[in-house]
Amino acid sequence: MESVIQLGINAKKAARKLAQASAKEKKAALFIMSELLIEKKDLIIAANQKDLAAAETNGIKGTMLDRLSLDEDRILAMAAGIDQVADLPDPVGTIHSMRTLDNGLKIGRQSVPLGVIGIIYESRPNVTTDAGALCFKSGNAVILRGGKEAIHTNKAIISILQEALSQTDFPQESIQLVEDTSRASSVALMTLTDYLDVLIPRGGAGLIKAVVENATVPVIETGVGNCHVYIDQHAQLDMAKDIIVNAKCSRPSVCNAAETLLIHEEVAAAFLPEIEKALSEYDVELRADDKAAAILSSSVPATQEDWEIEFLDYILAVKVVSSIEEAMEHINKYSTGHSEAIVTDDYAAGQRFLHEVDSAAVYINASTRFTDGFEFGFGAEIGISTQKIHARGPMGLPELTSYKTIVYGNGQIR
């Protein structure tokens, strides 16, 4: 697709310039972006009204409509987000493990931007500024491809960011938007091998799957979280209850929310009724295996699919297990590799869980909801990787860099 290739050509050119920029120049440009975003907020709100009107015509409502909607406060929050990213340590140029080889060569690893990053995402327009700022701060050119529901809003935001860039020495093409929101433009981005160094999809399982199947560029998979909490026979009831309520109910629509509760048979009879009571305050529907159903006062029989999917809702699958081995086997079979927690006072059980469960974040006695770039102290995140190469778990600025080996010689040959 012609237009997407042109974005690629522009981005690659901009990336070369960006890679050479100083931390100071990038920081200053980000502050200009956030200022202009506030100054021109009415432009964004007007564009957002168009998207909201179209959404209502198309029958979009509730949470979906709320996610799309921007007001002054949300725009101020977006601007504050850009400022926060501006203030983070610059991840580019760090030189690691410089050393002198026997032959006198001095070699080291210098962190460098990835180059050109593509991001495909769904409705929320705040991703446009978040991802734009993170990629820019890490010296990468970015091509954003948001959802068609937010196209007017995204166009307004990008025009403001580019106007801010025009007041600096940076190319406006440092941050670009795919304005065509057809499926074809999305596929064009996934196969832009000559220009894209990495593609990061941010969205639901359907989007991630489409990207994995179609992409020929390197991809970092993010976000799908079928997270588990296992309550061991040596758990404290109150702690277990607090953790499962928090993991399920504090924000069910996000990827680090728990979807399945596994509970040891020795404590199932004593704990499950208490947990059911606590969860009933949030009207959580329990989908239980036979053993759990026999204890719970109200539940739906769990189907095979219930172990496999992310409900992203007030629904929890519940299974009674006879051992930590059975719990870990279930997790390693069904988990998407995002976040899992054990609740236990048993030292050995906790250690085994940490070591044998193969997920991005593994917890003893804490809620899975902590898997997040801000909570982990990264200051920001571009997404949560559920694959093992390059980055795993929340990705901050350092995860948006690569490195090169720099070698200082004085005539060495091999």
Next chain:
Amino acid sequence: MESVIQLGINAKKAARKLAQASAKEKKAALFIMSELLIEKKDLIIAANQKDLAAAETNGIKGTMLDRLSLDEDRILAMAAGIDQVADLPDPVGTIHSMRTLDNGLKIGRQSVPLGVIGIIYESRPNVTTDAGALCFKSGNAVILRGGKEAIHTNKAIISILQEALSQTDFPQESIQLVEDTSRASSVALMTLTDYLDVLIPRGGAGLIKAVVENATVPVIETGVGNCHVYIDQHAQLDMAKDIIVNAKCSRPSVCNAAETLLIHEEVAAAFLPEIEKALSEYDVELRADDKAAAILSSSVPATQEDWEIEFLDYILAVKVVSSIEEAMEHINKYSTGHSEAIVTDDYAAGQRFLHEVDSAAVYINASTRFTDGFEFGFGAEIGISTQKIHARGPMGLPELTSYKTIVYGNGQIR
């Protein structure tokens, strides 16, 4: 393809066991492998004879036949390679940056194996033991898919490695071979998303391209090296001559050999005749642009393709440039991102080259031939990555690991 899926199932199961193994257990198993390889060398040589006979029937000769061929010395070298890998520091289990958050959570990053690694490679059977040992040492299960020319040899080697594993507590499926060498088995491996964490192709441009186009699993591209040496106007002639002769002629068939010489116009008339003389001792064919051709006593006109490809032979493209900018522009346009060198005594030119050339390894005053895991002090290498995500340049054992975040809590909720 049924059989490849079965290998995937076996490998995933083996990987879980391998991830839990201690450094000591893995090291001991590797020594058993190398011992048994020596003990059963006749078995390998007999199998290799079959492959050599088939190769000769198919008209394979020269370097290709030599690469395929094994004798006692080469088998001893393969065994010594396994021992070397055994003695390297274990890359698994290292815990980085453990810290306590404000809420009391203790969090850190622990290095873990990638899981299941697929390797597709061409003729050389020593890759079977090298890659097998490296993946095993880093706690990964590996599925090897070698070329059909070496199938008997590879089967013999794998049967010995598996026999060695059977003398340990490790599953034999820790190291497996795809015995079917059809194109279909190769494609099956590239799309084994349920079981493969990463696929590393090792081979020529054709193989890498096929993998990038067909793979749905994460891929680390390796090896294609269109490497450049730029001789600046402030270079020393003798150093420039030694470096270009070494970079081109010491081993033209490898990826870190130079393919293009760029030379500043101010020194072209003085240097090129000397360089031509030095290269003529190796019968290097020079493919020159007009300006270079006017100076050289004997050359072939360079075509567009000559700037783009890896000759892997005693052929060198030569171009006269008017500035370092023109040199870097040429490099960033045609390079495969492997290795590039500048020869200069000018401080600023060297620094600019290091910072602005976007390749895995960038040299001042040294030969590109140093881009190699052993030369860089990694003790071994599984390949040289030419992409930017996960790993760039020579990949040693740490590049065969991922990490997980481990979190110790005492009831924290968010």
